[in-house]
Amino acid sequence: MDIDPPLQVCYNALMKDEVEGKNGRVDDEVEETYEDLPVIDLGLLKMGNLEREKCKKEIVEAARNWGFFQVMNHGVPERALKALLYEQKKVFYHPFAQKSLGNFLNLGGTYRWGNPLALSPSQMSWSEAFHIGVLDVSSLEEHVTLRSTMETVAKKFGSIAESIAEILGQSLGIKWSYFKERCEKGKSSLRLNRYPPCPFASKVYGLIPHTDSDYLTILYQAHTSGLQLMRDGTWFPVKPNPQYLLVNIGDLLQVVSNDVFKSIKHRVVASEEDERFSFAYFYCPSEDVMIESCMKPSIYKQFSYKEYRQQIEKDVEKTGNKVGLSRFFLHHVLDFNLLNE
Ligand SMILES: O=C(O)CCC(=O)C(=O)O
Ligand SMILES: [Fe+2]
Numbered sequence: 496m497d498i499d500p501p502l503q504v505c506y507n508a509l510m511k512d513e514v515e516g517k518n519g520r521v522d523d524e525v526e527e528t529y530e531d532l533p534v535i536d537l538g539l540l541k542m543g544n545l546e547r548e549k550c551k552k553e554i555v556e557a558a559r560n561w562g563f564f565q566v567m568n569h570g571v572p573e574r575a576l577k578a579l580l581y582e583q584k585k586v587f588y589h590p591f592a593q594k595s596l597g598n599f600l601n602l603g604g605t606y607r608w609g610n611p612l613a614l615s616p617s618q619m620s621w622s623e624a625f626h627i628g629v630l631d632v633s634s635l636e637e638h639v640t641l642r643s644t645m646e647t648v649a650k651k652f653g654s655i656a657e658s659i660a661e662i663l664g665q666s667l668g669i670k671w672s673y674f675k676e677r678c679e680k681g682k683s684s685l686r687l688n689r690y691p692p693c694p695f696a697s698k699v700y701g702l703i704p705h706t707d708s709d710y711l712t713i714l715y716q717a718h719t720s721g722l723q724l725m726r727d728g729t730w731f732p733v734k735p736n737p738q739y740l741l742v743n744i745g746d747l748l749q750v751v752s753n754d755v756f757k758s759i760k761h762r763v764v765a766s767e768e769d770e771r772f773s774f775a776y777f778y779c780p781s782e783d784v785m786i787e788s789c790m791k792p793s794i795y796k797q798f799s800y801k802e803y804r805q806q807i808e809k810d811v812e813k814t815g816n817k818v819g820l821s822r823f824f825l826h827h828v829l830d831f832n833l834l835n836e
Contacts, residue, residue: 500591500608500623509616525730533557538568555666562759563724565739571651578644583687618815620702621693621765629683652713652776677780688773693765701763709745709777719771725760750795753788795823
């Protein structure tokens with residue numbers, strides 16, 4: 496059976512171009528188990544002062560020490576999460592010829608698949624996605640149930656992101672409304688991901704290693720494993736738990752915090768048997784917002800969010816990879832490891 500979207504065609508073309516011995520992804524060491532990723536009970540934020548402070552402290556510690564953590568009692572009903580998984584499946588199961596039309600879902604340019612700019616199989620993601628601006632969700636006129644489930648999830652995930660950003664900001668001495676002001680009319684988005692089973696699972700990623708280009712991300716990965724994060728140079732699997740949401744620090748918060756909080760590299764490995772779904776909320780400012788450190792001396796130059804996105808686009812076009820924050824180091828401290836990846 497043909498694979499939809501036509502990832503195999505893309506893969507075959509890349510394999511043809513590859514120099515022998517260089518094909519396929521790099522197989523780094525992966526730890527077998529991962530029990531320690533913090534789990535934070537957000538229910539405590541609704542309790543007395545003591546519990547609230549304890550929870551805030553745990554969030555700040557997890558963000559400092561891990562950059563990636565899980566939250567429970569997050570207030571998003573399980574039926575809303577399941578409903579979006581169901582709705583996203585229905586959308587993905589439309590034939591490729593429809594999905595790839597510019598105006599599918601009445602929205603332009605929201606559908607992504609593989610990586611049209613990949614120069615080798617290791618830069619190719621065996622997945623497809625809809626990346627929809629939160630402010631555009633209301634344009635999904637004909638897709639009533641998709642729209643309403645996305646609206647529910649976006650609203651809930653957005654307020655979780657806002658609360659966590661506020662707590663982290665306060666720990667740095669930033670005004671409580673700092674992130675809210677920058678993101679209210681901003682570019683936050685929801686990304687629906689589908690990872691089809693892959694006949695060459697050892698050769699490509701489901702989603703190539705990357706950091707997120709936002710303040711922070713709220714992710715739901717439901718039941719199927721595949722997500723891994725990089726810690727101290729080793730990849731660790733993140734065990735799925737349908738009760739939990741995952742939170743990870745993005746590049747912009749790394750800059751604002753002057754590296755107190757780190758944007759953690761993560762990836763999804765491909766699977767020969769399993770189809771996998773996930774969805775993510777990216778908490779982002781408006782394009783004109785300046786991204787700058789709240790501490791001196793700053794590690795990074797100031798840049799606008801728009802500049803950051805444009806730089807990423809340019810780098811991906813040229814090299815197949817996002818270079819990311821090292822482009823904006825002050826004093827031209829270039830991280831050649833990152834550049835050469
Ligand atoms: O599917 C996942 O678990 C991760 C998705 C992700 O990292 C992303 O969409 O940026
Ligand atoms: Fe990500």
